[in-house]
Amino acid sequence: MDDNEQALVDEVLSGDQAAAARLVNDYARMVGTVIWRATGDDGVVEDLAQETFLRVFRALAYFDSRGKLSTWIYTIAHRVAIDHLRRCSRRREEALPDQPEFHGGFAADLPTPEDELAQEEMGALVRREMARLPETYRLALQYTAMEELDGRTVAAMMGIPPGTLKTHVFRGKKMLKEKILYAMQTRSERTGS
């Protein structure tokens, strides 16, 4: 933690209201974005961001100043989002339609994605299939795509070694690619028949 962060923490701990607002303002955008990416639901972001900061304030006195304040706050945001996802998991499973099993082995015969789908359709397809990835892979992909977060920060947030994060990203992308190709093939079969 640098001197500015330490000073800010000290001011908040002394009960300075302006410092408390500054702490929230400094990190709110990233906290909200982490939560948004994790939950995929912008309707819950404000409440969960607020919950994140209340947890931050409760635990601030015991924050280990050897670490980075931002990483610590984003880790709390990640945990708040995970807690929310666990609470909603049953409802989420019911809301998602059953997805077909992917059996692989046909990628080479497919036309290129740009030829197959319009750009907007492709984006929507990527987002839809992303939402169906296993949580660990999805979050690894979502977080590493945020340019403000480096690999070490994301690994710390998720509580995994950096090497494991890279594996999650690689596997997540591979799985996502396979799901997209499968969806595209299904679509072309429907169109052809």
Place this chain on the structure above:
Amino acid sequence: MQALYARIDRTLEEQPSWQPPPGFGERVGRQGLAVRRSTPSTVGGRVRLEPGDFFGPVTLGAVTAVLSMVVLRDPDPLAVAWVSAALALGLSGWLTWRTLRA
């Protein structure tokens, strides 16, 4: 395949950032300070006591000492019963208060 990977990367990177509503920092900062004042911090799931938290048990101990002296001077089963009841009530009250605060 490279085009597909590039499209996946682009879609991931193009997602919007969240923007806090006006006044969010001030409102949450105010609530955060209030929460900090009213809730004791926990470490490993246990309440970390601050110096002020010892007021209850110290008072209880002092009352116990005084009542014990009264009982010892004039041993009376009724007085012993009252002292025991007061101690039990005080202790359970303090424990309940601690639990509620956690």
